[in-house]
Amino acid sequence: REERQANVLDGGAPWYDNYRTRDGKYMSIGPVEGRFYAELLDKLDLAGKDLPAQYDRNGWPALREQFEAVFLTRTRDEWCAVFE
Numbered sequence: 457r458e459e460r461q462a463n464v465l466d467g468g469a470p471w472y473d474n475y476r477t478r479d480g481k482y483m484s485i486g487p488v489e490g491r492f493y494a495e496l497l498d499k500l501d502l503a504g505k506d507l508p509a510q511y512d513r514n515g516w517p518a519l520r521e522q523f524e525a526v527f528l529t530r531t532r533d534e535w536c537a538v539f540e
Contacts, residue, residue, distance in 0.1 A: 470520035471496065471510060475527035483527055483535050499538050500526045 467473050471493055472486045487493040493510050497503045502522060508515020527535065 468513075468516070470516050470523050473520075473523075475523055477527055477530060477532040477535055479531040479533075481532035483532060485523075502526065 472488065474482045474484045476482055485496060487496045490510065494503070497505075497507070500523070505522075507522065508519050530538070
């Protein structure tokens with residue numbers, strides 16, 4: 457698409473973006489491949505939840521809400537330990 461933040465790599469996809477953490481810092485994520493996306497969901501404790509499919513653009517706003525809420529539950533250092 458021509459408009460900004462509507463595509464996978466320009467901030468449109470909720471799984472390719474930056475998220476504020478509890479301490480006001482940020483985490484950057486970008487699991488484009490399915491296996492890395494599945495690992496992201498696992499690390500965020502969202503695996504098995506009723507979520508839109510990764511590439512379902514209509515579901516991206518709901519998915520972004522989920523990611524925003526989860527990332528706010530821990531500090532950046534705590535998230536780094538989770539993903540290390």
